[in-house]
Amino acid sequence: MTTAVTVDANVTDEPFSFQELLGALASVNKASSPGPESIRYAELSHMGDKAKMHLLAIVNASWKRGGLEPSWKRARIIHAGKTQLRKRGRSSNGSVEQGIQMKKKGDDQGRPQLRMSG
Structure with a gap:
């Protein structure tokens, strides 16, 4: 109807x-x-x-x-999947990922600093 x-x-x-x-x-x-x-x-x-x-x-x-x-x-889309943080590479399903790479670098006096790069 x-x-x-x-x-x-x-x-x-x-x-x-x-x-x-x-x-x-x-x-x-x-x-x-x-x-x-x-x-x-x-x-x-x-x-x-x-x-x-x-x-x-x-x-x-x-x-x-x-x-x-x-x-x-306009919109900003941020992928927030449950993948491990890793360097650029291929995931288990073959897709290319750019995760957050966390590493320690020394400053001018040799003290470790946490740096994040995407």
Whole structure:
């Protein structure tokens, strides 16, 4: 059985409301990773109403323009598998890995220092 839903075409042209912004901020995972600007959802949720209104204006301007800010489309992906730390090489499944290499090197006075290189 299929149910038909009638939607006013103009409703998608309307700007988002403050209540919709609050609902969106309340429904996201607060522990998720931040984007390139290093702003976490928890920080957005704890902003005052005046700051949230500025955020809403940015969101609505992007919605009206029909595009997102370019930086909102970028993501940094960091592989955090359960492999042992090793030098560059092939894993047991044949894929090339670049793990973190940890080694001790002496400083100018011969004291060991921990250095990490990728």
